[in-house]
Amino acid sequence: MSTSLPPTQITPDISAIDAARLVASGEVSSVELTTLFLDRIEAHRDLNAFIEVPRERALAEAAEADAKRKQGAIAPLLGVPIAVKDLILTQGVRTTAASKILSNFIPPYDATVVSRLRAAGAVVVGKTNLDEFAMGSSNETSFFGPVKNPWDTSRVPGGSSGGSAAAVAARLAPAALGTDTGGSIRQPAALCGIVGMKPTYGRVSRYGVVAYASSLDQVGPMTRTVADSALLCGVLSGEDKHDATSSNRAVPDLVAACQRPVKGLRVGIPREYFVSGLSPEVKESVLRVAATLEAQGMIPVDISLPHSEVGLAVYYVLAPAEASSNLARYDGIRYGHRSTDAKGLTEVYRKSRSEGFGREVKRRIVIGSFVLSSGYYDAYYIRAQKTRTLIAQDFSNAFRDKCDVILAPTSPTTAFKAGEKTADPLAMYLNDIFTIPVNLAGLPGMSVPCGFDGQGLPIGAQLIGRPFDEETLFSVAAAFERVDTSWQKIPNGYA
Amino acid sequence: MEFEVVIGLETHVQLATSSKIFCGASAAYGGYPNEHVDPLTLALPGTLPVANKKVIEAAIMMGLATNCQIRRYSRFARKHYYYPDLPKGYQISQYDEPICEAGSVEIKLQSGAKRVIGLKRIHMEEDAGKNIHDVRTESSLVDLNRAGVPLLEVVTEPDLRSPAEAAEYLRVIRQIVRFLGISDGNMEEGSLRCDANISLRPLGQSAYGTRAEIKNINSFKFVERAIEYEIARQQSVLRGGGVVIQETRLFDSASGTTRSMRGKEESADYRYFPDPDLPPVVVEESWIEQIRSSMPPLPAALRRRLIDEYGLSEYDAEVLTAERSTVDYYLAVANAGKNRKLAANWVTTELFGLLKRDGLDIENAPVSAERLGELVGLIDEGVISGKIGKTVFEDMWSTGRSAAAIVEEKGLRQNSDEGEIARLIEGVLDSNPTQLGQYLSGNERLFPYFVGQVMKATKGMANPQILTKLLQDALKRRTGE
Numbered sequence: 014m015s016t017s018l019p020p021t022q023i024t025p026d027i028s029a030i031d032a033a034r035l036v037a038s039g040e041v042s043s044v045e046l047t048t049l050f051l052d053r054i055e056a057h058r059d060l061n062a063f064i065e066v067p068r069e070r071a072l073a074e075a076a077e078a079d080a081k082r083k084q085g086a087i088a089p090l091l092g093v094p095i096a097v098k099d100l101i102l103t104q105g106v107r108t109t110a111a112s113k114i115l116s117n118f119i120p121p122y123d124a125t126v127v128s129r130l131r132a133a134g135a136v137v138v139g140k141t142n143l144d145e146f147a148m149g150s151s152n153e154t155s156f157f158g159p160v161k162n163p164w165d166t167s168r169v170p171g172g173s174s175g176g177s178a179a180a181v182a183a184r185l186a187p188a189a190l191g192t193d194t195g196g197s198i199r200q201p202a203a204l205c206g207i208v209g210m211k212p213t214y215g216r217v218s219r220y221g222v223v224a225y226a227s228s229l230d231q232v233g234p235m236t237r238t239v240a241d242s243a244l245l246c247g248v249l250s251g252e253d254k255h256d257a258t259s260s261n262r263a264v265p266d267l268v269a270a271c272q273r274p275v276k277g278l279r280v281g282i283p284r285e286y287f288v289s290g291l292s293p294e295v296k297e298s299v300l301r302v303a304a305t306l307e308a309q310g311m312i313p314v315d316i317s318l319p320h321s322e323v324g325l326a327v328y329y330v331l332a333p334a335e336a337s338s339n340l341a342r343y344d345g346i347r348y349g350h351r352s353t354d355a356k357g358l359t360e361v362y363r364k365s366r367s368e369g370f371g372r373e374v375k376r377r378i379v380i381g382s383f384v385l386s387s388g389y390y391d392a393y394y395i396r397a398q399k400t401r402t403l404i405a406q407d408f409s410n411a412f413r414d415k416c417d418v419i420l421a422p423t424s425p426t427t428a429f430k431a432g433e434k435t436a437d438p439l440a441m442y443l444n445d446i447f448t449i450p451v452n453l454a455g456l457p458g459m460s461v462p463c464g465f466d467g468q469g470l471p472i473g474a475q476l477i478g479r480p481f482d483e484e485t486l487f488s489v490a491a492a493f494e495r496v497d498t499s500w501q502k503i504p505n506g507y508a
Numbered sequence: 509m510e511f512e513v514v515i516g517l518e519t520h521v522q523l524a525t526s527s528k529i530f531c532g533a534s535a536a537y538g539g540y541p542n543e544h545v546d547p548l549t550l551a552l553p554g555t556l557p558v559a560n561k562k563v564i565e566a567a568i569m570m571g572l573a574t575n576c577q578i579r580r581y582s583r584f585a586r587k588h589y590y591y592p593d594l595p596k597g598y599q600i601s602q603y604d605e606p607i608c609e610a611g612s613v614e615i616k617l618q619s620g621a622k623r624v625i626g627l628k629r630i631h632m633e634e635d636a637g638k639n640i641h642d643v644r645t646e647s648s649l650v651d652l653n654r655a656g657v658p659l660l661e662v663v664t665e666p667d668l669r670s671p672a673e674a675a676e677y678l679r680v681i682r683q684i685v686r687f688l689g690i691s692d693g694n695m696e697e698g699s700l701r702c703d704a705n706i707s708l709r710p711l712g713q714s715a716y717g718t719r720a721e722i723k724n725i726n727s728f729k730f731v732e733r734a735i736e737y738e739i740a741r742q743q744s745v746l747r748g749g750g751v752v753i754q755e756t757r758l759f760d761s762a763s764g765t766t767r768s769m770r771g772k773e774e775s776a777d778y779r780y781f782p783d784p785d786l787p788p789v790v791v792e793e794s795w796i797e798q799i800r801s802s803m804p805p806l807p808a809a810l811r812r813r814l815i816d817e818y819g820l821s822e823y824d825a826e827v828l829t830a831e832r833s834t835v836d837y838y839l840a841v842a843n844a845g846k847n848r849k850l851a852a853n854w855v856t857t858e859l860f861g862l863l864k865r866d867g868l869d870i871e872n873a874p875v876s877a878e879r880l881g882e883l884v885g886l887i888d889e890g891v892i893s894g895k896i897g898k899t900v901f902e903d904m905w906s907t908g909r910s911a912a913a914i915v916e917e918k919g920l921r922q923n924s925d926e927g928e929i930a931r932l933i934e935g936v937l938d939s940n941p942t943q944l945g946q947y948l949s950g951n952e953r954l955f956p957y958f959v960g961q962v963m964k965a966t967k968g969m970a971n972p973q974i975l976t977k978l979l980q981d982a983l984k985r986r987t988g989e
Binding site: 101102108110115118120121122124219220221222223224226227228254255256257258334335337338341342344346347348358362382385386387390394 | 547550551552553554555556557558559586588590592595596597598648650777779780781784785786787
């Protein structure tokens with residue numbers, strides 16, 4: 014292993030924007046920067062944040078970035094190492110979705126978001142761990158083992174983008190990509206004390222992202238600063254001819270939006286999000302955010318989102334329904350795990366899938382197949398779709414009449430102990446009670462660090478915006494970040 | 509007991525687009541196994557379908573051609589089942605919101621009467637691949653070239669009453685898709701396939717009997733045969749006091765029989781639901797109008813036009829509109845040759861004759877429509893006679909030269925000089941006193957004899973109409989003398 018010592022001004026706490034600036038100015042090379050983070054990833058393997066680290070390839074990409082810089086190339090992330098959730102396809106680099114069934118799958122193409130990262134000059138340092146097929150809230154369902162939370166390694170990092178969250182919190186990469194179907198970016202961001210952003214549905218292409226629930230899935234950045242989040246969000250966003258659900262709306266300058274004044278903006282506080290099940294410390298911390306924003310000239314308003322309370326129930330009909338369909342392609346015929354002792358077609362299907370999928374994935378396939386089956390479809394799927402519309406209407410009413418942005422907790426609690434909820438799926442599902450309605454309504458949502466509980470575990474506040482109004486979200490998040498220093502704290506042992 | 513036969517057909521029309529319905533891979537027929545395959549066709553993780561606009565246009569066109577209502581808002585839905593030739597584990601189809609509904613087509617019965625067959629719906633979907641079972645190695649291989657090739661499924665109401673009607677309906681559908689240019693309608697290559705729902709009911713009963721669905725009918729010949737077999741089978745079941753069970757049966761073309769594939773209770777639950785990867789298909793009125801105005805005319809409209817505007821007989825109009833290539837050819841001949849009826853005669857007799865003799869399709873005719881039109885023009889203007897025209901046409905056919913060039917070179921221009929013909933007539937009458945005497949005393953059958961003599965004198969080049977007229981005049985004069 015060749016480890017060149019980086020210049021002293023480089024610390025692993027560097028932001029993506031600062032890293033890009035240093036590479037662009039020639040003060041540090043991408044190879045030095047990439048080596049630093051590859052070495053840290055290696056040194057902190059115990060976190061189990063990564064499934065695949067293509068070291069040589071990453072260094073080659075870094076060298077290429079350096080060569081491009083010398084030729085005068087300018088790109089927003091030129092030479093900056095970025096980690097990518099292993100649900101997102103990387104050409105030539107194994108992509109597993111943390112499942113045994115894809116444990117040997119090497120994609121022949123890059124996801125659109127990866128192509129965009131590369132076009133922006135980024136170096137892919139590794140593929141981060143996750144809950145199998147993004148189904149989970151604690152990163153304990155991964156075929157490659159659980160991820161540990163760097164704030165307390167006996168605790169979970171949240172999920173499903175737990176590897177990305179842990180990697181960014183532990184300073185193993187300046188930034189990472191996650192995906193969010195019901196909170197999978199925001200909840201682990203909250204539990205790991207980082208910034209997690211889920212863009213509006215349709216803002217970012219899903220092409221090349223292993224599908225979980227197609228009408229809810231969205232890729233987004235996981236970073237330590239709001240500005241980094243804005244930069245990455247801008248890089249990832251935009252129409253993609255390969256994704257018919259991607260939007261052709263113009264992508265505004267989101268980094269510039271971070272500087273926009275927030276005075277006079279109305280922040281809605283949904284009363285249904287501050288009730289039972291919410292830990293008092295989280296509640297207190299999030300309400301303090303409201304006070305902080307008010308001190309900056311924003312106007313807190315009480316709002317009601319009455320249908321959000323059934324969001325969880327709706328989600329656990331619709332997401333499994335779509336998942337049961339999306340996962341039908343993993344049949345052991347063309348790629349992926351195929352059982353070695355199957356005789357005949359039916360056995361190939363049954364054994365390959367029985368062996369290849371984990372328990373939680375199977376649970377959701379069974380639920381999904383059930384709610385779509387004839388005789389139950391109307392009572393479950395159709396009813397859930399109707400209720401989904403009501404949930405979305407609550408938000409649009411609030412945004413039309415009352416407020417410009419909504420403030421809510423991201424997760425009802427801080428990071429819980431590993432194994433604490435694995436035996437009780439319902440308790441596990443409740444983790445996403447505040448994030449799920451945002452996916453159902455297709456809105457942009459963001460979790461920002463807003464404090465710590467008595468045990469020193471990070472707390473996240475969730476900001477929710479109008480569809481395609483990521484600008485307001487970033488302006489509010491940045492305004493909060495300027496006066497609250499929670500985001501600066503580094504977990505012990507990861508400085 | 510006598511039974512009435514009730515038949516509904518589900519016809520799959522493979523569209524002749526260059527790429528597949530949801531990706532850029534080639535939709536061409538044939539190729540090496542798995543040559544026309546891309547990440548989406550393989551259903552690799554992360555791939556997403558994007559609807560091919562040409563497919564939606566073809567569906568709208570077919571809907572307009574069959575008097576359907578075009579839905580302004582329709583959806584793609586997923587139909588789930590496991591089979592190795594179905595890579596995603598579901599087929600993208602349309603379910604409760606198909607693009608076209610409530611249409612009709614007119615068919616002509618053998619009696620000459622016409623019947624309107626209702627169409628329930630037309631929807632878009634993707635084809636599956638093909639499994640090949642290798643008996644030698646006891647293994648199965650999958651070829652996904654066909655997976656994702658666009659199909660239209662055209663579903664009739666249970667309006668057909670006999671195997672012959674079903675076959676005629678299929679011919680009409682084939683003709684429409686070929687005229688629209690959206691499919692080659694080739695049954696042998698699987699571009700047109702159909703499933704038949706068949707039931708019997710006692711004559712006079714209004715409720716339908718239990719139906720059986722016959723799958724895998726892939727030629728015109730087999731449509732009638734499969735249905736005939738199934739009718740006979742159901743009849744014998746019912747006459748024997750049994751009941752027809754609702755099931756899916758497979759037609760075996762080798763034995764001409766149908767056999768049970770699966771019963772109702774084994775029928776799969778396809779777990780349809782709207783495909784979340786594909787936004788609803790929204791069809792604006794302006795789009796429909798644009799398609800309507802750019803649509804090629806259909807056989808029925810063309811037949812009307814040929815009868816009303818071109819003055820052709822119903823029979824000629826029918827023959828000339830059998831294929832789009834034929835009517836295109838005819839219209840070009842008629843345009844170039846002015847005399848539309850004469851053009852029709854030349855196409856249906858001389859052209860068809862030589863095509864048949866040489867085993868050629870009209871697309872490969874060695875004489876272009878414009879050249880044939882020129883020949884028809886020469887005949888119509890009296891430059892050459894129809895009889896000479898036939899030899900000129902043969903010459904054009906084999907040498908590829910134009911009619912005018914052949915006429916000039918061989919001196920085939922007919923003689924229309926009235927003065928000269930009149931002189932020759934007088935000469936012939938004068939030099940055949942015996943025959944003239946017989947004619948004048950009442951033997952009018954000798955008229956052609958004089959025609960022949962004058963023709964001989966002009967080496968066959970006299971304009972027959974002028975010759976006839978002048979000869980009649982000359983004979984009349986001599987009668988009066």
